[in-house]
Amino acid sequence: MQKILKIAALLIGMAVSAAASPVMAQVLPYSLANTDPTLPTYHFDSGQPCSIHTTGGPYYYRLVTATVSTAGVYTFVDNFTPGDASLGVYSGAFNAATPATNCVATVDDNQNVTLSAGIYTFVLASFSTAETSTYQYTITGPAAVVFSAPAPVPTMSEWAMILFGLLLVGGAAVMIQRRRLA
Incomplete structure (x- = not known):
C-alpha cells in the first residue's frame, strides 16, 4: 500500500510540474x-x-x-x-x-x-x-x-524608383505586344 501511495505521489508531482x-x-x-x-x-x-x-x-x-x-x-x-x-x-x-x-x-x-x-x-x-x-x-x-x-516605410525617392520600375516593365510589355501584332 505504501509503495502504491509513493508511486501515486510521484505521478501527481510529475503531472503538476509538467503543467506549470x-x-x-x-x-x-x-x-x-x-x-x-x-x-x-x-x-x-x-x-x-x-x-x-x-x-x-x-x-x-x-x-x-x-x-x-x-x-x-x-x-x-x-x-x-x-x-x-x-x-x-x-x-x-x-x-x-x-x-x-x-x-x-x-x-x-x-x-x-x-x-x-x-x-x-x-x-x-x-x-x-x-x-x-x-x-x-x-x-x-x-x-x-x-x-x-x-x-521600414519607403521614402519618396524609393517610391519614385518603384514607380519608374513599374513604368519600365509596363513599357516593355507594350513593346513586346506591338511586335507580336506586327
Whole structure:
C-alpha cells in the first residue's frame, strides 16, 4: 500500500510540474541618439491600460515589433543602464500624433502587464527631455517574446524608383505586344 501511495505521489508531482508554465526572461537593450524620431511633448508613466505624461519634450524613441505567443502576465523591469527609460506597449501600429490609440500599457521602471497572444509595437523612449543613452528592459513571462525591427516605410525617392520600375516593365510589355501584332 505504501509503495502504491509513493508511486501515486510521484505521478501527481510529475503531472503538476509538467503543467506549470516555465518562466522565460530576456533582455531588450536599445540605444537612443539625437537622430532618432521624437515624441513632441509626452513620455510614458506606468499604467495599464495607459498613462501618458504630457510635459516638456522632445523625447527620443525607437520602435520594436514584439510577438507574444502565450497570453499571460509579463513583468517589465527597467535596468537603468545608465539612463531612465519609458516604454509604450501598442497592439498594432503606433502613431506619435495620437499616442492613446492602440495603447495597451505603459511602463516606467517596473510594471506587470497582461498581454494576449499577438503582435505588439513597443515604443522604447527616453524618460528625460532630449536624453540620448543606452537603455535596457528585462521582460519575464510565461513564454519568450520575439523581437524584430519594424519593416521600414519607403521614402519618396524609393517610391519614385518603384514607380519608374513599374513604368519600365509596363513599357516593355507594350513593346513586346506591338511586335507580336506586327
